Amino acid sequence: xxxxxxxxxxxxxxxxxTEYNLSSHGFRVIAADSGNQGLDFFHSHTPDLxxxxxxxxxxxxxxxxxxxxxxxxxxPVIIMTAFGSIEMAVRAMHKGAFNFITKPFDRxxxxxxxxxxxELRGLRSRTRMxxxxxxxxxxxxxxxxxxxxxxxxxxxxxxxxxxxxxVLISGESGTGKEVLARLIHQNSxxxxxxxxxxxxxxxxxxxxxxxxxxxxxxxFTGAVKDRKGFFLAAGGGSLFLDEIxxxxxxxxxxxxxxxxxxxxxxxxxxQPRNVDIRIIAATNLDLQDRIAKGEFREDLFYRLSVIPLxxxxxxxxxxxxxxxxxxxxxxxxAPADVSFSGNAVKALSKYSWPxxxxxMQNIVERCIILxxxxxxxxxxxxxxxxxxxxxxxxxxxxxxxxxxxAVEKAYVxxxxxxxGQNRSEAARLLKIPRHVLLYRLEKYGL
Ligand SMILES: Nc1ncnc2c1ncn2[C@@H]1O[C@H](COP(=O)(O)OP(=O)(O)OP(=O)(O)O)[C@@H](O)[C@H]1O
Ligand SMILES: [Mg+2]
Numbered sequence: 001x002x003x004x005x006x007x008x009x010x011x012x013x014x015x016x017x018t019e020y021n022l023s024s025h026g027f028r029v030i031a032a033d034s035g036n037q038g039l040d041f042f043h044s045h046t047p048d049l050x051x052x053x054x055x056x057x058x059x060x061x062x063x064x065x066x067x068x069x070x071x072x073x074x075x076p077v078i079i080m081t082a083f084g085s086i087e088m089a090v091r092a093m094h095k096g097a098f099n100f101i102t103k104p105f106d107r108x109x110x111x112x113x114x115x116x117x118x119e120l121r122g123l124r125s126r127t128r129m130x131x132x133x134x135x136x137x138x139x140x141x142x143x144x145x146x147x148x149x150x151x152x153x154x155x156x157x158x159x160x161x162x163x164x165x166x167v168l169i170s171g172e173s174g175t176g177k178e179v180l181a182r183l184i185h186q187n188s189x190x191x192x193x194x195x196x197x198x199x200x201x202x203x204x205x206x207x208x209x210x211x212x213x214x215x216x217x218x219x220f221t222g223a224v225k226d227r228k229g230f231f232l233a234a235g236g237g238s239l240f241l242d243e244i245x246x247x248x249x250x251x252x253x254x255x256x257x258x259x260x261x262x263x264x265x266x267x268x269x270x271q272p273r274n275v276d277i278r279i280i281a282a283t284n285l286d287l288q289d290r291i292a293k294g295e296f297r298e299d300l301f302y303r304l305s306v307i308p309l310x311x312x313x314x315x316x317x318x319x320x321x322x323x324x325x326x327x328x329x330x331x332x333x334a335p336a337d338v339s340f341s342g343n344a345v346k347a348l349s350k351y352s353w354p355x356x357x358x359x360m361q362n363i364v365e366r367c368i369i370l371x372x373x374x375x376x377x378x379x380x381x382x383x384x385x386x387x388x389x390x391x392x393x394x395x396x397x398x399x400x401x402x403x404x405x406a407v408e409k410a411y412v413x414x415x416x417x418x419x420g421q422n423r424s425e426a427a428r429l430l431k432i433p434r435h436v437l438l439y440r441l442e443k444y445g446l
Pocket of ligand 2: 178242
């Protein structure tokens with residue numbers, strides 16, 4: 001297909017000559033006679049290259065280039081400047097022009113410059129495509145691993161991915177079990193096949209067998225047609241059994257048989273069916289504990305944990321926190337000037353993260369949305385139960401002593417001030433019920 005060039009020049013005769021020269025060389029040319037028309041055409045035609053004069057009637061050519069670069073950084077722009085205007089040419093290059101040509105120029109100079117620019121554009125989009133492809137193949141996009149614990153884990157996971165072995169991922173809620181499972185699938189020889197994810201906890205006990213193994217028409221009331229089931233749907237790919245610890249014991253037996261024999265029996269079917277899948281299971285429960293209680297079969301546990309992978313909770317790998325902040329700022333498209341202050345990052349590192357990375361992601365997103373200034377400070381974080389430890393208050397006891405009541409009263413007054421005399425809010429700040437605060441107010445005659 002012909003490459004499209006957007007030509008912007010308000011000088012009619014020069015524009016016509018240039019347009020003729022470019023199109024006779026085989027380019028598709030869209031010509032605009034003003035900056036605004038140029039911008040319109042840019043958005044409606046998405047050209048491969050822009051050739052623009054600096055002095056346009058309405059917009060300055062360099063400003064126009066900046067706007068184009070902002071919406072499409074990969075599109076090269078060639079600036080035409082008047083003869084002898086070296087300073088303008090230098091500015092154009094500084095602002096990101098691919099090249100400049102000084103008027104009057106001959107046909108060959110113009111064509112050569114355009115061809116070079118288009119070659120660069122081709123390379124850029126190819127690079128971008130390849131880097132996406134690398135991300136896809138290595139599958140590490142979106143997984144932050146700054147801590148040595150996570151690096152080691154990912155290392156083991158990528159070796160596990162190369163095999164067909166069953167993997168059991170464990171870790172608290174929100175630690176990234178599902179992202180790790182996807183990573184393993186993407187890095188495995190089965191990555192051309194599907195990864196079917198099943199949340200074992202979400203399927204009603206009565207349906208789980210037919211959901212997993214499928215059923216034939218008429219197997220039970222409501223089975224109006226054959227159903228494939230997740231095991232067969234994942235054929236050629238991986239089956240991700242999430243929340244495996246929640247599986248009922250009788251289904252565990254059937255699962256064990258399916259894994260051992262690589263065969264399943266759809267509900268109501270006469271013949272067993274062979275399955276070609278790789279199993280990745282995950283749980284946030286302590287399976288050893290479930291085994292001890294007789295709620296999880298030990299033999300199934302050993303079948304699943306051929307390669308056990310444990311994702312440590314976020315509070316045990318705080319080195320990941322600054323990297324995660326950066327990652328989430330990018331993920332949520334925060335403008336370039338938005339950042340977290342040093343103290344804010346410190347506060348994030350001190351927090352215990354019961355909801356792990358999912359919780360952190362939510363908090364960073366909330367901070368980005370609710371920010372009143374580009375710099376997000378510790379006070380903006382609003383971490384749940386963020387306790388100011390007593391030591392942070394640094395109380396001073398005067399030599400003559402101080403009554404605890406006076407201290408309490410002073411804090412009550414402060415809290416009311418901070419709450420703008422709103423008593424419910426003051427009670428919240430002091431972490432006491434409202435009626436207790438009212439009692440104190442009366443007691444201190446406030
Ligand atoms: N290392 C990481 N880097 C970047 N994002 C991560 C990382 N780990 C997890 N996340 C993000 O955190 C969120 C929770 O991850 P995921 O759903 O994989 O957790 P989970 O362990 O399966 O949680 P649950 O037990 O509640 O199902 C997702 O949005 C995921 O993208
Ligand atoms: Mg999960």
